[in-house]
Amino acid sequence: MNRPHVVPVVDLAVAVLAIGLAALCWAQGLQTTDLPATADYPAYTATRYVAPWLFLAGVLVTGAGLAVVDAAARTLRLGRARAGRVGPAGR
Numbered sequence: 412m413n414r415p416h417v418v419p420v421v422d423l424a425v426a427v428l429a430i431g432l433a434a435l436c437w438a439q440g441l442q443t444t445d446l447p448a449t450a451d452y453p454a455y456t457a458t459r460y461v462a463p464w465l466f467l468a469g470v471l472v473t474g475a476g477l478a479v480v481d482a483a484a485r486t487l488r489l490g491r492a493r494a495g496r497v498g499p500a501g502r
Contacts (some may be wrong), residue, residue, distance in 0.1 A: 415489050422482035426475040433471035440464030 440461045448454040 415485070419482035419485045419489075422478045422485070426478040426482070429471045429475035429478065433468040433475070436464045436468035436471065440468060 440463075442459045442461060444457045444459070446452075446455045446457060
């Protein structure tokens with residue numbers, strides 16, 4: 412079964428899934444803590460960056476980009492192959 416149009420669609424689906432997971436990982440990588448005001452100090456919001464979650468988000472975005480580039484290359488290669496065929500029936 413030769414279906415060359417399926418692989419680019421799967422690549423794009425993987426890219427969308429990876430971007431969604433990257434957004435979730437990024438949200439986990441930023442943790443904020445609200446500190447109330449005391450007698451001598453004003454209220455303060457501290458932000459903590461959790462490196463493993465942010466690194467995973469970066470890896471997922473990179474993988475999504477590679478999947479999109481692969482889908483585009485396969486689609487262009489498929490279009491060139493169809494354009495190069497001779498005859499009215501594409502044979």
